[in-house]
Amino acid sequence: MTSLAPESEKTLDKSRIVNDFSIHVATINGSGSQSSNNVLMRSIFQMGIPVSGKNLFPSNIAGLPTWFTIRVNKNGYIARKKEVDILVAMNPQTAFEDVKSLPTGAVCVSPVELKLDAIRSDVHHYQVPFTELAAQATDQIKLRKLLTNMIYVGVVGELINLDFKEVEIAIARQFEGKQKAIDLNVTAVNKGREWAKENIKKADPYVVERLNLTKGKIIIDGNAAAAIGCVFAGVSVVTWYPITPSSSLAESLEEYLEQYRKDKDGKATFAVIQAEDELAAIGMALGAGWAGTRSMTTTSGPGISLMSEFVGLGYFAEIPAVIFDVQRVGPSTGMPTRTAQADLFSAYQLSHGDTKHIVLLPGSVEECYQMAMDAFDLSERFQTPVFVLSDLDIGMNNWMANPFPYPTKDLDRGKVLTAEQLNKLGEFARYKDVDGDGIPYRTLPGTNSPIAAYFTRGSGHNEKAQYTERPDDYENLMNRLNKKYDTARKYVPKPEIITEKDAKIGLIAFGSSNPAIMESRDQLKVANISTSYFRLKAIPFTEDLRKFVESYDRIYVVEQNRDAQLRELITMELPEYATKLKSVLHYDGLPIDARFITDAIMAEER
Amino acid sequence: MVESTAAKAPATNRLGLTQADYKGSPSTLCDGCGHDAITSQIIKAAYELALEPHKVAKLSGIGCSSKTPAYFLSRSHGFNAVHGRMPSIATGASAANKELTLMAVSGDGDTASIGLGQFCHIVRRNVPLVYIVENNGVYGLTKGQFSATADIGTKSKGGDVNEFPPIDLCGLALELGCSFVARSFAGDPKQLVTLLKAALSHNGTAILDVISPCVTFNNHESSTKSYKRAKETEMPLHEIGYIPFYEQIAADYEPGSTIDVKMHDGSHIVLKKLHQDYDPTDRFQAMTTIYKANQDKQFLTGLLYIDEKKTSLTEMLHTVDKPLASLTQAELRPGKDALIEIMASLM
């Protein structure tokens, strides 16, 4: 064990850094480190300290490097932090690079045989005989690799002063009901802990101390949160085709549906169909939406591309369906397990001809839950496909959140005419703008009235849904669709606007960039740059956008794509302010971090 | 009965509806198009079976054939999907409302080319619907290009020769385990209407491949899907009779020379043997018979295969008795306790 600059016990104490650091665990994909990382993160969370976890994994089942980052932060900053304070270097393939990129003064916990101390002398090295300890923990050779991961939990836990009672609780939870596994993992943790207690002379400043900031909070990923939202939104037909990072949304949705959506005889109030591809998935969702259920599909970029033709039909023929796009890096296959916000253009305008869609932009797991419900309401109210644009960072990473509130709003099933209503009315024209809001009335197949039936088609149609190629019919239809879209401005989730009185500059962003922006705004404040913040939650834009843009000298549009997609859309909406709009663009596949934003803005503002 | 001098009231079915009540808007297809002949038989079958129009949903893809749902059952909801992808719309609609009777019409281009994948998967899932392929060997709507069911050596109207082997949709459906496979001809109204009725009683995917000549692009000398050729080479497997659930089985079907298939709704399909010994419940025999007929350039028609017991998608979904589309908020949204339980599991 070597350590940097011999420090006296006293100075060490002074430089204690409490509840503010990041842990970076480098392992090999498929080595079973997921549970250990969860246990480590949960234990800190259970001590009342705000924490966030990000899994950086390869698009591969086994063998390639993976990193798990745990950010511990007393102020509740949960964005990615680029600097690594504590590295657990378990992966020989990447260890050299991992250690090289550490900042001075960081910690490196590693297997003794890797001899990483030879690489850097300005790092606190704690070299652990993992192989030996694993052999002591179990005589089953097969289990040793897995238990090695629990041993680093013990070592790191001892190092940062983790309360081991919490570790035991977290382990019990992780291996719920499997007593053998629980015992074995507790043993492994203790092996690491005891070894560290006896052998490590702590020379680094990072420790945790109990806080009370997580009581009553939950930890959940965005996909599971969205799934819960869908269950309470009353989704009935779910169609999907597996694709990272959206698969876990459909999978956890199916689990929750199985558990909470059966009648007393065990019969389902839902149908989940794994489609043969995304063309079929969206087709089934539209067929079910047309027939009157709340239907949805989940996918990511490549799936969205395939759905294009059908989504245009949904828009033009006015059929409800909800499409969850958990964004990953494109174009093409791109980087399937990395994050981006680059499907904004395609979701907004998916399909040929003049099309534009309602797009919801959740910025947290809470909003994944809430917007799932909003999406179904909007989709049925406006009789159109609605996109929910989440991303891999929100969708697949674990976030701390407040428990979700039970919905207070009834389901909005939109303008559907029943047989009784039809018979009273005596006439019905499917695409007529009766109320002047651009939204027509619809009937569902199976409605027992001689005037209920109409013909749904993606070709030109008049108010009565009859085929037509008349110029005026087409123009009227397109204009009404636009009017309907304008009406939607009043119904979509409102932006979150934070105004600072002395601010000269405004920030605009959406989705998973939010935590980094909040942290960056604090960093900018320290540098005497005050900012107001407009967090977009939906397209179409509401009137608030114009007001916000008008109010500031410069507007930084922060987004995670190369082509400034949001800034372009805002420019289309408010061309007169084009020159005010500047971009901060992050698109390397990793979640955006606060320092990146702060640096980009400081460079412009100085 | 004494003939009345007043204009005779049109005949009505069990529901009191006339055949005209099952019509749609006037056809805009070419005069003499096989598709219109099929439309007439669909109208007749629906009338004779006394289908409740509001319980029927008509679905199609894109093509001349796919336009036809507009020309029948105007009191039923219709859906003209995108090219080749009607099956997925039908699957979703079926899951949403299992009480609907789904009647789907597609073309050979729509089904065997762009839609082949969805065709396979609707069969594989055994979605309950009647799936009629109006097969003319060409793309009608885009003016006469070969489709994937065109026979080798067929000439297009412009003189091009097709060099690719055809996809036999009945053979494929059998291979995929389809529970009802039949083939017919637009020029054989008697057989077609009977097969349509039988298909409508079937609880699963009923594939009906109907040779439907395109008089504009594929009704010439060298066409294997022309009226003339189909008439000359048609080989019915059996004489087919259909007895709806509310009628007694007619006595003139002597046992021994007939096969009687009882359907899940209580109706019967009665098959009177012709020259050949053919058992439509034997899938292996059905496959070899089709392959042999294709080899011999024969055009077999009739009920090729039926498995009236195969589980349909509706049954596999294990949903509540009512259609999902009719469920109310109280049935769809779990109570507060459920959310509290979920939240507790995440703390």
Ligand SMILES: Cc1ncc(C[n+]2csc(CCOP(=O)(O)OP(=O)(O)O)c2C)c(N)n1
């Ligand atoms: C995605 C797409 N590609 C191509 C077309 C053009 N298209 C319209 S109908 C058709 C072929 C129809 O042929 P078939 O299904 O055999 O029907 P028929 O007209 O012969 O009855 C094609 C290729 C289209 N509508 N959509």
Ligand code: SF4
């Ligand atoms: S082009 Fe052919 S298929 Fe189309 S309507 Fe005319 S005859 Fe029928």
